[in-house]
Amino acid sequence: MDNNKQNPAAASGFKFENPDAAGKIYRRILTGDRPTGPLHLGHYCGSLKNRVALQDKYDTFILIADIQALTTNFDHPELLKQNIFQVALDYLAVGITPEKSTIIIQSMIPEIAELTIFFSMFISINALKHNPTIKTEAKERGYKELNYGFLGYPVSQTADITIFKADLVPVGIDQLPHIELSRKIVRRFNELYGSTLIEPEALLSEFPKLIGLDGNLKMSKSYGNAIFLSDDFDTVKSKIRTALTDKSRIHPSDPGHPDICTIFSYHKTFSNIDLTKNTENDCINGSIGCVQCKNNLFESIKNILIPMNEKRQYYKERASEIWDILLTGTNKAKKIAEETLREVKNDMKINYF
Ligand code: SF4
Known part of the structure; x- marks a missing residue:
């Protein structure tokens, strides 16, 4: 193990914690959404409201997972830009603020895709096929055949978490299998290469799911039973x-x-x-x-x-401010991603030049 790569917080005993400029210790959380359309009251109750509270206690990274949106919406990539904007606008409207949260566009950080490839060596197709979250979502969407990207979604999610050195992932109980899978992948990686990648923990945030207007168990844009945060x-x-x-x-x-x-x-x-x-x-x-x-x-x-x-209304009239917030957050996160990938390649001894 190369001790030089330990961050100062780790070296001082705060293994998983990140001090800010004032020396206050924060643990980092990673959360996010796939930008597939406007967010609705179900999102607000299930995660957004919680994130507004969490950003006061944690170093909060929020990933707008546009690549993962392609796992189900690959036929309309041209919609991603407006969806990213819409999701960012919804975030800012509910009270997520750039001063407290780092908002990141996934596709602008290619290191995530690279780490996904490395991680994909540590998981069998069967383990992915039998992942309960994947099974449920495939069933909900009526998929008979799963594409490679959709099946590998938990692997790329592991890369999302790990690349930013996140300690915690706020999830509902149904998402726990994903986190367990991520922990397994990271453990295997660390064992094999003597790495010190952070094994993420679930921050269990259980809120009742909001049912749809039609009485369906889940409020969802695709079911046409949602009240959007942007509805007049x-x-x-x-x-x-x-x-x-x-x-x-x-x-x-x-x-x-x-x-x-x-x-x-x-x-x-x-x-x-x-x-x-x-x-x-x-x-x-x-x-x-x-x-x-x-x-x-x-x-x-x-x-x-x-x-x-x-x-x-404030941000709608200042669209460029939203893109600036996304650029700033993405640039900050990219530096961490580059550092993590450098460490990973060193550990794997594939830093050739
Ligand atoms: S049945 Fe009618 S009155 Fe009763 S809770 Fe529902 S909407 Fe309200």
């Missing part, structure tokens, strides 16, 4: 109107079953405790109509969207 209020209101409710209710005075109603599940997520409690009671007692109930929900969601819309 009229659109949000009309989408809420279409949401599945308790079908047995014909008249406002009919006793209802909030536990099977999409709108009520949204109240639990977006409305305050009093409104949620009153909604539940009034629905069961038949003392509120669904139209009124949906209007109340709209007001709750609107209150969440108002501050986002203000930030969105």
Whole structure:
């Protein structure tokens, strides 16, 4: 092992931690999204809201994974640029800030692809085929044949995490197999080459999944059942109107079953405790109509969207500022990626010149 490559934090005993200029210790997290379209309330509840909180506690790297977007959207690469912009705009609108988070465009860091190739030697096709996350996603998308890129997605994700020396990856419980696979790959690499690549840990962030407007278990753009963070209020209101409710209710005075109603599940997520409690009671007692109930929900969601819309408007009028933020974040991350790859090649003894 080449001790010279240890960073000062590692040498001083803080093996996985990164001090900032003031000497404060942060652990680095890596998170991100595939830019396949605008982000929606499901993303907000499932990860974005959490990231806004995490950026105060961790050295936060957020990867806009445009190469990974191609694993499912390879037929429309021309859409990537506008999708990257849209995702970045959504990030900034929810409160992710460039002062606290480093936002990175994946394809601008070719070192990730190179590390992916090295890592791909340590994993069997069978292990990838039987990865539960891959299996679930392939099933959801109706894939019979898996392309090489899609199957290898956990390997490239391992490279994403490792190349930036990330310690932690915020994930839901369903993503744990991915992280376990990443840990295995990194361990194998370290064993073989005497490397000190960081074995990432899962930062378990479990939030209830937001169901779709149609009652589907998942809110998703591809299911056409999503409220986007960028939807205007009229659109949000009309989408809420279409949401599945308790079908047995014909008249406002009919006793209802909030536990099977999409709108009520949204109240639990977006409305305050009093409104949620009153909604539940009034629905069961038949003392509120669904139209009124949906209007109340709209007001709750609107209150969440108002501050986002203000930030969105600011950045919309300053598109070049968004590209500058992406360039700055990507350049900063690229330096770390270059360093990691140099270390990896040294360890593998393939630094020929
Ligand atoms: S009153 Fe509200 S909670 Fe009850 S069924 Fe109608 S929309 Fe759902």
